[in-house]
Amino acid sequence: MTKRLSKADRSRPTRWVGRLLTLGPGGLYLTLFLAVPLAVIVTYSFMRRGTFGGVVYQPTLENYRRAVDPLFLRILWDSVRIGGLTTLLALLIGYPAAFAITKLPTRWRLPALVAIVLPFWSNFLIRTYAWIVLLNREGILSKALRAVGLTDEPVGFLYNRGSVVVGLLYAYLPLMILPLYAALDRIDPALDEASADLGAKPWRTFIRVTVPLSLPGMTAGSIFVFVPSIGNFVVPELLGGGQAVMVGNLIRDQFLRARDWPFGAVLSLSIVGLMMILLVVQAVQLKRTRAHA
């Protein structure tokens, strides 16, 4: 008995060292890049603004009161709508793409996935500028329409909500396709056969088996697209031309132009809050499907 106890005692420090070593790097990362910045932002949100940026350490709730201003809420709502539309389109385009990749012969799947993430290897700004070349009044699309005689005038497609959605969709579509592919690929092919065997035509199998079992991938992909979409400020700036202001732009402006850091902090926290809600929804769903597997 005594012997056993002492043995457990001896192993305790080693266990702690082991845990610290394995948790250490991740924990350090989370502390440095998540907990500390978040704490700073939360603190700023309760302070008064400094005249030339920064904060004056006088606690106040003023910033939160300003955030429920209808003007800001409208911009937030607009961002949610643009992000939502982007997410919906990404789902509609990404689902068939991911589904098609799972049906490819095994040796073609990796090349197809690489092709999907290939644009990520070029600079985000340059990729977004490329859309200006495509969509502006003297751009390729406009010229093509004139060439086939659909219009006589140059047509510009830029500087509206539509062009922002196109830009965001283009930027984040791979983030939809990859988790969808992962979810679809995990579905046991025997389930498709079992469904067919029980009398279901392919489209019925798709609705009754494939879609429900790929739900976690749909949620993950939607979050991966939605969250960066509503926070993005480069695309609205370049392709929205100031016509479509999103929360991202607003936050950037508060910090860099209006020099109102505390208000910028409150706006940032509003997105963080939105994100948290989505992640909780996803975690609950993932837990439910994990149980299946």
Added chain:
Amino acid sequence: MPELVHIAKVTKRFGDVTAVDAVDLTIEENEFFALLGPSGCGKTTLLRILAGFEDPDEGQVLLGGRDLVGVRPYDRPVNMMFQSYALFPHLTVWQNIAYGLVEERLPKREIEQRVGEVIAKVGLEGLESRKPHQISGGQKQRVALARAIVKRPRVLLLDEPLAALDKKIRADMQLELKRLQHEVGITFVVVTHDQEEAMSMADRVAVMNQGRILQVADPITLYERPADYFVAQFIGEMNFIAGEVRDGRFFSPELEGVPAPDADAGPVWLALRPEKIVLRESPGATPVELEGRVETTTFFGSLTHCYVRLPGREEPVVVTAPGPRTFQPGATVWMTWRPEDAVLLPR
């Protein structure tokens, strides 16, 4: 009994592998039919051809006279119980079983009634609202079975239905499958690599090896009159003596002219079941006799196994006798049998 399934010259190749090789088979109405063979011999492929998941490269599959080649799986009056069960993980037990009836667009009341009946029949009461991950292996197997029989198919295909179960449950389930087949009156085609399973459940057994059907017979015939060396060694225990038939007699280094009136001349195996051999402690006056030395005896209660070594032979001859029998290791014994109990197989 009228013929239900007719498989004619069916061949299926995967690249260089001929998984099913010119198979001819008829399966009768209401029959419990088993496809028996070692792993990789093409049983699953043949079953998948019947279910419509594989198209044969050659040959015909008829069900009740109707050609099934080209008919999609969802249009076939055939259901399959998958080796992995393939239960839908997102659906409850009840929903899994109702799945195929919903596809038939049956009225809700009929679906409820039929699912309820089947649940009672396979003993899944109380588990209706569980998900597949919340039930045991044996219960999953019942759901897979219920899901298929509730469709009332003309033929039910079962791919190694008991392979994933514990040995103890397996024996119970063998009986239960047999009972169920009687009750529902559906033709069962069971695939298995376990010869005891096939022999104990099936009305008729087809023995397969390397894509070919070697023999189709009822279990007793298969045991007593195997038509092929592979069948003879695959099913039960068998002693083989290599020899030759000349002038209606079997000759081997050990044996001089055992009568074999019906055998064709040529090289053959003489195959003898261990329980057909009688052991004596003194020679009799018969040409059907082998002299050997007892190597070991093992007593199993109702049986004794005796291993007898013959001069110039690697493998001992196995003899089983009912009840306890003891021989001193090294004792000289004489083995004899009735010539009609031996089977001569082409070598």
